[in-house]
Amino acid sequence: MSTFVSGGMAAFTYWAFGIPIDNVKNRILSTPLSSPIPSAAQVARHVYRTQGWQGFYAGFVPVVLRAFPVNAAAYFVYESLMKTLGAEKTRS
Numbered sequence: 121m122s123t124f125v126s127g128g129m130a131a132f133t134y135w136a137f138g139i140p141i142d143n144v145k146n147r148i149l150s151t152p153l154s155s156p157i158p159s160a161a162q163v164a165r166h167v168y169r170t171q172g173w174q175g176f177y178a179g180f181v182p183v184v185l186r187a188f189p190v191n192a193a194a195y196f197v198y199e200s201l202m203k204t205l206g207a208e209k210t211r212s
Contacts, residue, residue, distance in 0.1 A: 127195025131187035139183060140176035143167070 147163045158166075167175040201207075 123199045124192045124196045126192075128188040128192035130195065131191035132184055135180065135183050135187055139180050143176055143178055 144160050144163045144167065147167070148158060148160065151157055164176075171178070
């Protein structure tokens with residue numbers, strides 16, 4: 121059970137730090153082709169001015185609701201297979 125929770129918490133931690141950058145990137149990529157491409161700093165300033173720091177975490181809940189169980193299961197399966205195959209005995 122602790123392996124499952126560890127994998128889920130790893131996903132939560134990753135997205136807690138990664139989603140602000142991901143949101144800035146997505147806003148840059150969704151700029152219409154007819155408009156000049158803004159810099160990351162320009163987008164970040166705009167998000168902060170219009171939505172505050174919460175704007176950087178838009179979509180965080182759905183991302184974590186997907187990522188937590190997926191990564192938890194993946195890490196659990198990985199560790200279980202390593203234990204079953206005896207691969208953890210080769211670690212020093």
